[in-house]
Amino acid sequence: xxxxxxxxxxxxxxxxxxxxxxxxxxxxxxxxxxxxxxxxxxxxxxxxxxxxxxxxxxxxxxxxxxxxxxxxxxxxxxxxxxxxxxxxxxxxxxxxxxxxxxxxxxxxxxxxxxxxxxxxxxxxxxxxxxxxxxxxxxxxxxxxxxxxxxxxxxxxxxxxxxxxxxxxxxxxxxxxxxxxxxxxxxxxxxxxxxxxxxxxxxxxxxxxxxxxxxxxxxxxxxxxxxxxxxxxxxxxxxxxxxxxxxxxxxxxxxxxxxxxxxxxxxxxxxxxxxxxxxxxxxxxxxxxxxxxxxxxxxxxxxxxxxxxxxxxxxxxxxxxxxxxxxxxxxxxxxxxxxxxxxxxxxxxxxxxxxxxxxxxxxxxxxxxxxxxxxxxxxxxxxxxxxxxxxxxxxxxxxxxxxxxxxxxxxxxxxxxxxxxxxxxxxxxxxxxxxxxxxxxxxxxxxxxxxxxxxxxxxxxxxxxxxxxxxxxxxxxxxxxxxxxxxxxxxxxxxxxxxxxxxxxxxxxxxxxxxxxxxxxxxxxxxxxxxxxxxxxxxxxxxxxxxxxxxxxxxxxxxxxxxxxxxxxxxxxxxxxxxxxxxxxxxxxxxxxxxxxxxxxxxxxxxxxxxxx
Amino acid sequence: xxxxxxxxxxxxxxxxxxxxxxxxxxxxxxxxxxxxxxxxxxxxxxxxxxxxxxxxxxxxxxxxxxxxxxxxxxx
Numbered sequence: 001x002x003x004x005x006x007x008x009x010x011x012x013x014x015x016x017x018x019x020x021x022x023x024x025x026x027x028x029x030x031x032x033x034x035x036x037x038x039x040x041x042x043x044x045x046x047x048x049x050x051x052x053x054x055x056x057x058x059x060x061x062x063x064x065x066x067x068x069x070x071x072x073x074x075x076x077x078x079x080x081x082x083x084x085x086x087x088x089x090x091x092x093x094x095x096x097x098x099x100x101x102x103x104x105x106x107x108x109x110x111x112x113x114x115x116x117x118x119x120x121x122x123x124x125x126x127x128x129x130x131x132x133x134x135x136x137x138x139x140x141x142x143x144x145x146x147x148x149x150x151x152x153x154x155x156x157x158x159x160x161x162x163x164x165x166x167x168x169x170x171x172x173x174x175x176x177x178x179x180x181x182x183x184x185x186x187x188x189x190x191x192x193x194x195x196x197x198x199x200x201x202x203x204x205x206x207x208x209x210x211x212x213x214x215x216x217x218x219x220x221x222x223x224x225x226x227x228x229x230x231x232x233x234x235x236x237x238x239x240x241x242x243x244x245x246x247x248x249x250x251x252x253x254x255x256x257x258x259x260x261x262x263x264x265x266x267x268x269x270x271x272x273x274x275x276x277x278x279x280x281x282x283x284x285x286x287x288x289x290x291x292x293x294x295x296x297x298x299x300x301x302x303x304x305x306x307x308x309x310x311x312x313x314x315x316x317x318x319x320x321x322x323x324x325x326x327x328x329x330x331x332x333x334x335x336x337x338x339x340x341x342x343x344x345x346x347x348x349x350x351x352x353x354x355x356x357x358x359x360x361x362x363x364x365x366x367x368x369x370x371x372x373x374x375x376x377x378x379x380x381x382x383x384x385x386x387x388x389x390x391x392x393x394x395x396x397x398x399x400x401x402x403x404x405x406x407x408x409x410x411x412x413x414x415x416x417x418x419x420x421x422x423x424x425x426x427x428x429x430x431x432x433x434x435x436x437x438x439x440x441x442x443x444x445x446x447x448x449x450x451x452x453x454x455x456x457x458x459x460x461x462x463x464x465x466x467x468x469x470x471x472x473x474x475x476x477x478x479x480x481x482x483x484x485x486x487x488x489x490x491x492x493x494x495x496x497x498x499x500x501x502x503x504x505x506x507x508x509x510x511x512x513x514x515x516x517x518x519x520x521x522x523x524x525x526x527x528x529x530x531x532x533x534x535x536x537x538x539x540x541x542x543x544x545x546x547x548x549x550x551x552x553x554x555x556x557x558x559x560x561x562x563x564x565x566x567x568x569x570x571x572x573x574x575x576x577x578x579x580x581x582x583x584x585x586x587x588x589x590x591x592x593x594x595x596x597x598x599x600x601x602x603x604x605x606x607x608x609x610x611x612x
Numbered sequence: 613x614x615x616x617x618x619x620x621x622x623x624x625x626x627x628x629x630x631x632x633x634x635x636x637x638x639x640x641x642x643x644x645x646x647x648x649x650x651x652x653x654x655x656x657x658x659x660x661x662x663x664x665x666x667x668x669x670x671x672x673x674x675x676x677x678x679x680x681x682x683x684x685x686x687x
Contacts, residue, residue, distance in 0.1 A: 234655060234682070235622030241687040243621025250618065250679040251663050272621060273630055308687030418687065444686030450665050451658045473685075488685035491656070558663025 002211035003065035003505030004028045008037075009107040011122060011129060013195050014055060014114030018129040020106070029507075030597065032517050033064030035478035037109045038080035038091055039524045043601060045111070048531040048608055052084035052187070053169050053194040055115035060091075061098065061160065061200070062109040064480040066500045068100030068287075069208060071220030072227045072492060073483035075099050075286030079160070083186035084194075085171040085342070085392050086413035086437050089528040093441075093481060094175060094183025095285025097202075098158030104204025116196040121149070124202045134198035138167065141335035142176040149201050158202040163337025165379040166193035170390040172342035172415070173379075176334065181285060181293075185339045186414055186436055211506035219503055223496065228289035230490040237282070239272030240292035241308035246271050248312070248419065251450055252559045253427075255317040255420045257365055258348035259409050259546065262420045263557050266321040270311045274323055290485060298327030299368075306330055309440075312418025313344025318351070318365055325368035332372060336379035342392060345415035346378065347371055349393040349408050358402040361385065406545030411438035412529075422547050423559040424449055426462035429572050432541040433466065433586070435474065435525040443469035455559075458568040463575035475518020476511075520596045522580075523588045527598070527605045530587050534609030541573055541586050583612040613638055613674040615645060620681035626651045636672070643668035645678060656683045 006028070011018045031040045038060040050056045060080040067074055077099045083090025102110065105126050112122070116131070119138035123130040137145045142163040149159050158177070165173035166189030173189030174182040192198075210216050231237050245267060248254040252262035268274070275294055280303055284291025298304040304327035314333070315326040333340045347363070354361045363370050377386030388396055393415055397408035409416045414437020421428035430443035443466045449455055453462060476497060477484045486492035498509050530536060546552050547564045554560050577584065581592030590611050593602040602611055614633050624630045627650050636645060642659055646668075651657075659666055660679045672678065 235625050236682070238625055239621045241684070243682070244684050244687055246618070246620045247658075247679070247681045247684065250620070250660055250677075250681070273624060312687070440686045444684075446686075447658055447683050450660070455664070484685060488683055 001025050001028060002209055003501070004033070005103060005106050005108050005209060007107050009110045009124065009129070011110065011112050012114045013112065013116040013120060013131070013197060016131045020127070030520070032479040033067065033108055034062050034078040034093070034481035035080070035091055035474070036517060036521050037062040038078055039089060039521050039528070041109070041111060042080060042082060042089055043524055043528050046082050050082055052082045052087065052191060055195070057082045057191055057194070059112040059188070059191050059195065059197070060109060061102065063099055063103055065504050067481045068103045069210070069216060069220060069504065070224060070287055071216070071500050072223050072486045072496070073285065073288045073290070074481070075288055076481045076483055077102070078478060078481055079175045079184040079188045081188050081191040083188070083436070084169065084190050085187040088532040089525050090184070090186025090188060090414075090436050092174070092183035092185050092188060093478060094177055095181040095288070095483070096158055096160060096177035097156065097286050098160055098177065098200070099481070100286060101158035101202040101204040103208045104206050105202055106204065106206055112195065112197060114195065119196050119198050121199040121201060122197065124200070126204060126206065138198055139164065142337045143335055145199060146176075149199060153201055153203065159199060161199035162189040162192045163335055163379065165336040165338040166190055167198070168379065168381045168390065169193050170338060170379055170381065171392045172339040172346070173337050174339045176337050178283070178285070182334065182337070182339070185342060185439060189337050210504045212503055216500070216503045220500065224287065224289045227486050227490060227492060230492070231290035234490060236489050237290050237292060239276050240294055242272035242275050242294065242306065242311060244308040245311055245316070251446070252554060252557050253420050253424055253446060255312055255418050257319055258317060258352035258407060259416070259420050259422070259544070260352070260552060262422055262554055262559065264316055264319070264321070267316050269321040270315040270323045270326055275306060275311070278323060285483065288483065290490065292485065296323065296327050298331050299324035300328060302331050304328070304331040305334070309418045310340045313341050313348075317344050317348045317418070318371060320366055320368050320371070322368065329368065329371055329375065332375045336375065338375065338379055341417055342415040343375060343378070345409045346389050346393050346396070347374055349396060350374070350389065352407055353396070353400050353404050356402070356404065356407075358400040358404040406549065409544050411543055412436070412540060414438050416544070419444075419446060421543060421564070422552065422554070423455065423562045423564065425456070425458050425564055425569060425572055426466060428543045428547060428564055428569065429462060429576060430466050430469070432543050432573065433576055435522055435529070438543070442474035445469060456562070458572040460575040460579065463572060463579050466576060467579055470522060471515040471518040475521060476514040479517060479521070520598060523593060523596045523598050524601055526582070526587050527601055531605055531608045536585055536587070538570070538573060538584060538586050542569070587611065613640070613672075615640075615672055616677040617645070617649065618677060618679040619651070620679060622682060623651050623657070623680055640672050641668065642666045642670050642672060642678065645672060646680070649680070651680065657681060658683060
């Protein structure tokens with residue numbers, strides 16, 4: 001079997017034991033890697049009802065056949081667990097040297113079970129696995145922790161770690177690596193914290209098994225150079241993702257004031273042009289030649305690495321239009337190991353709830369200093385407010401009452417990324433049916449909606465586009481595992497990815513094979529959701545209520561007077577279900593599950609809920 | 613007539629400005645306006661007028677704001 005090491009490392013923190021477990025070729029071909037491995041392992045090994053923050057939850061680190069091999073842009077890995085934020089399968093990807101080192105150590109994935117007795121770091125060097133005390137950095141932020149690890153092992157090792165947010169089981173704590181990389185929005189960092197697992201450090205020295213290493217080396221390195229040339233020629237990385245802020249502001253899709261407004265005249269102060277002007281340096285993931293991490297000096301002189309989601313949700317959404325202050329908030333999120341997107345939405349919801357009398361408090365939109373304090377309180381779970389914020393916006397809304405859930409900007413508990421879908425129906429659908437909650441990674445169709453269809457269409461073409469993008473983004477890129485940016489941003493053909501996959505594995509897959517894998521994974525995540533929420537309805541796939549509220553319509557601009565229409569949205573959702581072969585709850589039918597090769601998993605799901 | 617042009621992302625560095633008013637003859641189309649701006653024509657882009665997509669043949673009006681953006685895939 002080429003392309004896979006064929007092994008999973010299983011580590012138990014309770015017993016301080018580990019074993020190398022071989023997986024079959026059939027498993028590899030069915031689930032490929034990354035998100036595919038994580039989805040299947042968690043479905044089989046974490047039973048419904050398991051406490052996400054208890055020892056029976058499992059942390060998965062998973063890689064795919066092209067992960068870590070020099071080629072565009074393969075320096076990513078998937079982290080996953082049952083989410084403490086959403087209550088079912090949750091995952092994320094992040095740029096890290098773990099992608100290369102874990103594979104070179106001889107593993108395509110790692111399962112972490114149990115709970116340590118004291119703060120622990122797992123050290124992996126090929127077949128050697130050690131459980132080392134991490135008391136020295138428990139209570140420290142991710143930058144200090146990273147430095148501590150680099151001090152011990154050198155800067156070339158693979159590192160995953162958490163900050164105080166993860167330690168204190170903040171439900172939107174992330175896993176961090178390298179200078180500014182973070183992943184696992186649905187609280188995967190909190191799962192690490194619940195296990196007293198501060199960090200994982202990996203060093204691998206073996207070659208990754210490949211069918212034709214020389215051909216892959218020539219292909220991958222050649223393509224890295226080509227991607228770099230296209231980036232330089234197009235100038236994409238001058239602003240990287242941050243140009244999106246201006247675009248969203250133009251088309252009335254920017255989150256402003258907890259998504260109540262879609263544009264703001266001061267948004268230019270935190271846009272990509274200002275960010276590029278303030279650039280100190282640029283960071284990127286391993287095996288990336290179109291680096292997107294722009295750092296600036298924040299208001300306290302620290303280097304803060306920003307992208308669009310950060311400036312959108314910690315900036316305009318909080319009505320903070322001072323780039324250095326936005327930099328401070330972003331730095332604190334990174335230091336504490338909190339998801340910047342959920343942090344922005346949680347703070348904006350808190351300010352909005354105070355505004356609307358749902359709760360009492362002293363936080364107002366635009367107050368950067370108080371926002372900094374609140375982030376610290378959320379990370380450390382300080383006091384009643386800190387604990388409230390640390391549980392995420394859905395739980396906050398349920399605590400506040402007063403119909404505040406309508407403007408808690410989340411789907412299935414995961415906060416919405418920085419796109420205001422007040423009148424962008426297809427993107428609202430993309431958030432609604434994103435399998436882990438409102439993540440933009442799965443499908444982003446705003447350009448398509450505005451450029452190629454009528455913006456106010458709720459037609460089947462938008463559901464079809466969401467599915468097409470889910471297969472590419474949430475499917476193929478998440479199993480291989482690679483970053484999607486070369487594809488749209490630089491026009492790098494999707495056909496390159498089966499080419500890499502086939503060169504490494506000696507298989508002969510097409511993009512259609514990738515889509516089949518993607519559909520299987522999405523189907524299994526839906527079964528995971530059903531097992532946890534057997535009484536679910538299609539309303540779980542509705543976006544926040546405020547987007548349907550006519551009193552929330554813009555009073556001026558391109559979408560003045562318009563909001564989403566509920567009955568039409570429901571029709572769009574039905575198009576999605578019909579095209580997917582899902583029932584009217586959004587769960588794959590038995591016939592669909594059979595087609596996806598999920599009969600055994602369906603049988604397991606039927607122990608907990610009915611299938612149609 | 614006067615049209616406000618806003619460029620987004622890397623287009624700013626290619627054209628040498630981010631936002632400015634451009635004087636064009638009456639009955640100028642969106643496509644004709646784009647010909648006046650020094651940005652590469654071969655790369656995909658999205659053009660909006662007052663926040664809404666505009667087709668190349670559509671006539672512009674006095675005071676329109678035309679934004680030109682590369683195609684993004686989200687952050």
